Amino acid sequence: MTFPGPVTGRASETVVIGGGVIGASIAYHLAQRGVETLLLEAGGLASGTSGACDGMVFLQSKKPGLHLNLAQAGIRSLERLARVLPREIEFQRSGGMVVAFSEEELEALARLADRQRREGLAVDLLDAHQARSLEGCLGPEVRGATHCASDGQVNPLALTLGLAQGARLHGARIHQGEKVIALRRTKGRIEAVITDQAAYPARTVINAAGVRAPEIGRMAGLDLPIIPRRGQLLVTEPSAKLKLGCCLISAGYLAVKYNPELSGKDDTGVSIEQAQSGSLLLGSSREFVAFDRRTTLDQIKKIARRACSLVPGLKELNLIRTFAGLRPFTRDGLPLIGPVDSVPGFIVAAGHEGDGIALSAITGELVAQLAAEDRTGFPLDQFAPGRFAEAGVKVHD
């Protein structure tokens, strides 16, 4: 087989595939370590999922255990990035609230809060009155809530662009509009990344292509069990009157997140975040519709209705835009992070679904460490790309 284009890379280069928040973070952390890094992005930076999501960094929404621990480390890393990146990323510990619309939901939240507290996360259980005195804009249907002051938010676009900018300052090369079409392998090991424009010899290849990670995986003979799951979001005009103190999600949102069979039914999941511009982001649907990024009247209505019952003041605002992002869903709700034994030199960092922003900084740190030192300071077994034993990572040549 002959490959197009000249061989332009340096033999020692580490190639990151994907210019979303995960790829940009990995490139940043690699470059910071002095690793020669090339980031390849088929479209533009943040042109996929990272440019079509909200910026909530919720700890309360993570599964107690390693997932939560990772998120806790992740938010500290984000906090540090906010200080060092060459661009304002609008990070703040605004706090987050999970809101219950029924006594059953409130009880479930209380049980979850107990487990979270055991993991060292400070979560308060609030009755309806307490919740409303903390967040004045909550509607009368709210029965109670949990609140966590450590939850935060960030501007996902600014974060992705800031990471890329930082990576460049540390010497990384970033190629946009360049699509990876093949991986050249010799005795299993990947030797070069072939794009529609050139071929790059690679020491290590990192697959951070999000919902497109399975395509890249197939080039290495792998089946990565990541499925696109559409999330539609609504954006209101900036509001002079309505000021949210913290980020809000409904208890139903958590239920849908971890029970995909609920999605599509008339659930009550909703999230509300106020960006620094004053606009409110209302989300989000979770639908399996392949790569369709359209928004639909049906879901727009559902989200609007739920958001307005959570915060009735929204009814006075104009909806100015909608958009949809494709979240890289995995069956157990955990990302795929780590090396693949059958393909030396290949690392996967994808499948974060809705947690990509929250886990971006820590994923970048860990993967950079893995690529540079072949070990990590955090156990990654639960996130191993090969963990789906029966149908998971298959090698086929």
Next chain:
Amino acid sequence: MTELRLKNFQRGPAVRIRVNGRVVEAYQGETVQAALQAAGLVTLNRSPRLGEKRGALCGMGVCYGCLVTIDGRPNQRACHTLVREGLEVLLDVS
């Protein structure tokens, strides 16, 4: 100041609208923007980030430059709203 309203123009019946509490001349069939313009009121709002004073640009519902508060509802297009008796306009350009 010359009168901006043409004298020999057939207008609808007069209606009373108020702009920041002050009565402004208007006629049925006119848009709020037209009535404001006739009264010399072209500075309608402030831009979101720079805070610059702004007014109507396209006059046909596209640019959202003529946003004003009408009967308590903020961000209404003055060029796409017809005047009616008792209508209240608020211009926040302080």
Next chain:
Amino acid sequence: MSLRLQAAVIGGGPAGLAAGAELTARGVKVAVLDEGPYPGGPTRHSPTSGFAPRPNGPVRGELVGPLVEQARRTGTEILSQVQVVGLEEDGTIWAQQGQDRLLELKAEYVLFATGARERFIPFAGWTLPGVISTGAAQILLERHGILPGQRIVVAGSGPLPLLLASHLAGAGGRVAALLDHSSWRKRAGAIRHLAGGRTKLLQGLGLLAGLLRAGIRPRTSTTVAAARGADRLEEVETVRIDGRGRPLPGSERTIPADCLALGHGFSPNIELPQLAGCEIVHDPFRGGWLVRVDRTLMTSREGFYAAGEITGLGGGPKSVIEGRLAALHLAARLGAARGRDLDRQVARLAGARRREESFGRFLTSLAAPPPGLWDLIGGETVICRCEDVTLNRIQEAVGKGAVTLDSLKKATRCGMGRCQGRICGPILAGVLGRLVGPEAGAAQLSLRPPLKPIPLSLLVGEEPGDPTQKQRTFC
């Protein structure tokens, strides 16, 4: 609230009104959905009409009045203040009706007649109150009998600034200056597009003669360098330019004015057909991005038609012809038109359409700005008015590799505001065309509903009742 129709016509300007009346007369159940507060579109004139200060009576040579009259006679249903903001995969059209109603409707056939909007080439101070479009000035003058200012500067190119200046002078307004950024040579060059349009040429010359009689001499090869004022426009600085649009030093002049009307040409409103998945094509000589239609004016999507400015800029008469033509083809498919009579009408309209298309090319090439005007924009000039994004910030983002419209939008928020890129999109395309290359300049922002802002409350509650009852307008 939902409604079922045989045909929905979106847009109540010349094309939409003509189509609506034709379909209604043939017994087709149709509604014309119009965003504006009154049917007929923003302005009433045809490029050849004189100004007559009568809001309700006929105006000599006027295009829209007779169309509204015809629609009234035929009983055409026109729903005013219906703003279509989305079109679902299954063909459901959704719209804001009046203040608070969500209208959902389904039609067997859809005809897009969404017209065009004005485009702008920014300069320092173009965001000052008092700087408006020629269309805005025409609406004030013709619809409302109101002068747009005490001392008015009209600037731009093409026939509309001439027409506006002539109308303003005719109504007793004070036109302080009429600036045209094209040269006489360029105008002479554009005439080659005017095949068989001698009448129109003569009308244009007549317009010019009228202006000269009123003491208004167009200053050719002259453009606005800056608009200045504390809280609103107080003065306009003009500068002469060479054939490529580069300023001639020392030619600056300052003119006191409280109104500056800009006529920089038009951009077709293709957003809705684009959202519907209809193929669009780029043709700089016909207005940029257009909806591709076949001989029958059907778009690339079965059952969806387009007429008027969105198939290529051409002015009111072309829109009327296309509205009728699309209506005939649509009626034929519904079985409401057939036979030799239909064939004859179609053939006649198709011939007239070709003539008007050549006139459209003439107008568009007249209005085309010299490319150098883009280079005159200063770094501190606001490009995106909704989000206050300056050229400096755009250049900075382009320097960092954001060379597509979508990546620029993400990097700078340009186009993220209320107008959803309708005003800054064409500007950004022009800027990118100069900074990056023609390919980047021909890009498109991606679209999602709602195409215009709507109250969130609209989506929350279901209101009972017939949507045609409350807002019905039998013009």
